Amino acid sequence: MNSHTFSPDSKVWTYYVNGGIPETEMAYIIQYLTEFCFSWTAHNQALKATFEIIDQHFIVLIVDESQNLASGCSIDKSTHAMKHLSEKLQVNLFDRLLLPYLVNGKIETIHFNNLKESYLANTINDSTQFYNLNISKFGELNSAFLLPFYQHWLYKFVK
Numbered sequence: 001m002n003s004h005t006f007s008p009d010s011k012v013w014t015y016y017v018n019g020g021i022p023e024t025e026m027a028y029i030i031q032y033l034t035e036f037c038f039s040w041t042a043h044n045q046a047l048k049a050t051f052e053i054i055d056q057h058f059i060v061l062i063v064d065e066s067q068n069l070a071s072g073c074s075i076d077k078s079t080h081a082m083k084h085l086s087e088k089l090q091v092n093l094f095d096r097l098l099l100p101y102l103v104n105g106k107i108e109t110i111h112f113n114n115l116k117e118s119y120l121a122n123t124i125n126d127s128t129q130f131y132n133l134n135i136s137k138f139g140e141l142n143s144a145f146l147l148p149f150y151q152h153w154l155y156k157f158v159k
Helices: 023-039 072-089 112-120 153-157
Strands: 011-016 048-054 058-064 098-103 106-111 129-131 146-148
Touching: 011 072, 023 048, 023 058, 023 072, 058 072, 098 112, 106 112, 112 153
Parallel strands: none
Antiparallel strands: 011 058, 048 058, 098 106, 098 129, 129 146
16 A cells, blocks of 8 residues: 555554665565555454555554554554564564664664763764654654754753
8 A cells, every 4th residue: 555645644653673674575574564554453444554664774554543543452463563573584673772863874773871972972963863763643754753863852861
């Protein structure tokens, strides 16, 4: 399903693949997520769902809730699907302490515990572009997914 037809208010879940998705796994992931989104249901009602892979580092699941709401059981199904991919890729897609940021066109990662130290050492600074994995709406992919550090919710941890 084409994500361009989805409402900006559609619900999203964003997963970071540290190191990127290997080319050798891309076809499998696309097929797996296509099948998952096609069969994804909430209380036996089909969800209008799709996914995007961004920069080979981010998997975004998208549900347009204008037809049916994603409920606890459907979210559990997506978690199970992403755990399967986590095992297949041999990466932890659920480690929110790994913080991706962009430097010289390359996606780098810093651990949350090293954030303040890296800021004080000027390894990262106010203008460093950080990815916001906490976005919840599809429209935020364009407006709030990649932000200068000083606008990111993480900034409060270094000041």
